[in-house]
Amino acid sequence: MVSVAGSGTGRGSPAVTLVQLPSGQTVHVQGVIQTPQPSVIQSPQIQTVQVATIAETDESAESEGVIDSHKRREILSRRPSYRKILNELSSDVHGVPKIEEEKSEEEGTPPNIATMAVPTSIYQTSTGQYIAIAQGGAIQISNPGSDGVQGLQALTMTNSGAPPPGATIVQYAAQSADGTQQFFVPGSQVVVQDEETELAPSHMAAATGDMPTYQIRAPTTALPQGVVMAASPGSLHSPQQLAEEATRKRELRLMKNREAAKECRRRKKEYVKCLESRVAVLEVQNKKLIEELETLKDICSPKTD
């Protein structure tokens, strides 16, 4: 018979178990699990209730037909965020990385992702792209339908070189540009994609490859066909302008939400990866514990020849 008395099971300190052998000898055994860890699968009780509710509603939906989607949404949306769960886990358990906050992501921008400054104006081109003019003058282009890395592109204003008088060469860091594109920026200027890159200074063309160039010009008398001119904020009078402003706001909101959703999915993937690695660690620990148990059994019940 082996009696086991737990001690030192406080958080952060390795658990030392006092094992009393049949011979009266006591052995201090240090477990491989260093802290009492909550299960990664552990979730607030409400989540379990929700799962049950989902199954129930699904069944009832089959039998009764249509269910109240609002009610279901209300039930489903009570789940705490995975980031919160993981970060709480991280604060409890050493070794579980926290999901990075937005701040840290801004500090360390991935090389392929353009810096996203807070835009002051957002415009939509005739091809459906969004042009965000940041306060610093940076122009960002977002392609709807493309992913976050390729969809958000930064334009670098390069006034250096030898642009034509009154024109600013804009480097368009697009990975693919199909067709001629034209769009406007505030200040009654027009951004026009050059048909040939020859307009760009040769040193710039060499540095950017086949990158198309854009010029910001004073608008000509006639607007080019297919160009969507966004209304300047702050000068709205007619109902049509108000409607346009509302549309613009909606597009901006959608664009922000689109990016947020992408980011959210990225974090969720990260979260799932963390859980998976945690499971792997726990499985190893479990294995070790089983081995430890076998060893103790061998010690406690020596073979009688």
Next chain:
DNA sequence: TGGATACTACGTCATAAGAA
């Protein structure tokens, strides 16, 4: 080879949670 199914990524909507 073509249809069925599964998987993945995306965009949008609704809403909880937090910030201002």
Next chain:
DNA sequence: TTCTTATGACGTAGTATCCA
């Protein structure tokens, strides 16, 4: 209180895999 952000849910499209 209002605004912004984060995220679950849902529908859709593209792609991969399986099977007759």
